[in-house]
Amino acid sequence: MMIGEVLSGKVIVLDPGHGGVDDGAIGPSGLLEKKINLDVALDLWKILNLQGATVYMTRKTDKTVYLKDRIELANKEHANLFVCIHHNSVKNAPEVDRTQVFYWSTTDTSKVAADELLKSFERIFNLKGQLIRNDFKVLRLAKVPAVLVESCFMSSPQREKWLRNPRNLWREALAIDDGILKYFDDIGGENK
Ligand SMILES: [Zn+2]
Numbered sequence: 593m594m595i596g597e598v599l600s601g602k603v604i605v606l607d608p609g610h611g612g613v614d615d616g617a618i619g620p621s622g623l624l625e626k627k628i629n630l631d632v633a634l635d636l637w638k639i640l641n642l643q644g645a646t647v648y649m650t651r652k653t654d655k656t657v658y659l660k661d662r663i664e665l666a667n668k669e670h671a672n673l674f675v676c677i678h679h680n681s682v683k684n685a686p687e688v689d690r691t692q693v694f695y696w697s698t699t700d701t702s703k704v705a706a707d708e709l710l711k712s713f714e715r716i717f718n719l720k721g722q723l724i725r726n727d728f729k730v731l732r733l734a735k736v737p738a739v740l741v742e743s744c745f746m747s748s749p750q751r752e753k754w755l756r757n758p759r760n761l762w763r764e765a766l767a768i769d770d771g772i773l774k775y776f777d778d779i780g781g782e783n784k
Contacts, residue, residue, distance in 0.1 A: 597644025602673070602776065604640055605648045605666040607730070608633035609678040612656025617681030619752035625679045626654060628755050632743070633677050635765035640772070663733045671736045673705055673772065676728075679755070680742035689748040691721035694740040696731035701779050706739045708778065709771035716767040719744065741768065 608629040610616030616625030633649060640647045648669055650662040666674035682688050691713040695706035703725075710721045731738045743764050746752050754760050 596642075598773065599640060599643040599645035599776065602645045603648070603669050603671045604645050604772070605650065605669060605671040605674045605736075606633045606637060606640075607650040607662045607666070607674065607676040609676055611651050611654055614656060617679060617746055619681075619746045619755070620686070620749045621752060623746060623752050623755060625681070625746060628679055628746070628761060629677045630654065631758070631761045632764045632768070635762050636675075636677075636768055639765055639769045643769075643773075659730055660733075663730055666738065667735045673775065674734050674736050674738040675709075675768065675772070676730055676738070676740040677768070678740060678742045679744060679746045681747040682745060683747070686748055689719065689745040689751050691717070691719050691744060692724055692742040693721065694724050694726045694728060694731060694742070695738070696725060696727050697734070697738065698725075700737045701775070702731070702737045702739060704778050705737055705771070705775040708774040709739060709741055709768060712767045712771035712774065713741075713743065716763065716770065717744070743767075 610626035637647050650665055651657045693706040693710040695702040706723055710723050714721045728740055744751050746755055
């Protein structure tokens with residue numbers, strides 16, 4: 593292990609939500625969720641690689657990927673953690689902006705990961721967040737610890753503007769990374 597390779601031996605699958613024909617949410621001035629999900633995931637991919645993790649991505653370009661294939665990649669690679677990256681949106685409520693982190697399984701360490709990711713966002717962005725148990729298909733069918741992050745609400749015009757600055761997408765990637773590091777601290781030597 594090289595100095596600094598703190599995630600050596602860990603397999604992490606990143607899933608930038610939507611892509612291709614599926615735009616995901618669209619911000620008030622037209623920012624596409626599929627684009628920023630991918631940008632954050634690519635930044636995070638670089639960080640995790642530097643830290644020695646083996647990182648797979650369900651997509652690295654703007655292409656359509658079926659939900660089943662996203663889950664299958666995580667299951668097939670026996671990921672230590674599967675992270676779905678999204679940005680949220682709500683109609684007629686421009687003031688709403690918070691982080692939501694979702695998990696489903698209660699038989700593995702998904703909740704520990706979700707909790708650390710949320711705490712990391714709250715710490716770094718000073719946003720009020722929510723930890724939510726929800727049976728999203730992408731979480732329910734994962735056979736490995738899995739979380740889905742809705743980093744913030746891109747339906748907020750202020751937040752959409754913030755998301756257009758690539759430095760802030762790096763900050764998001766760093767927030768997720770910080771949560772991932774704390775998650776592996778929490779579970780110690782366990783692989784699940
Ligand atoms: Zn989404």
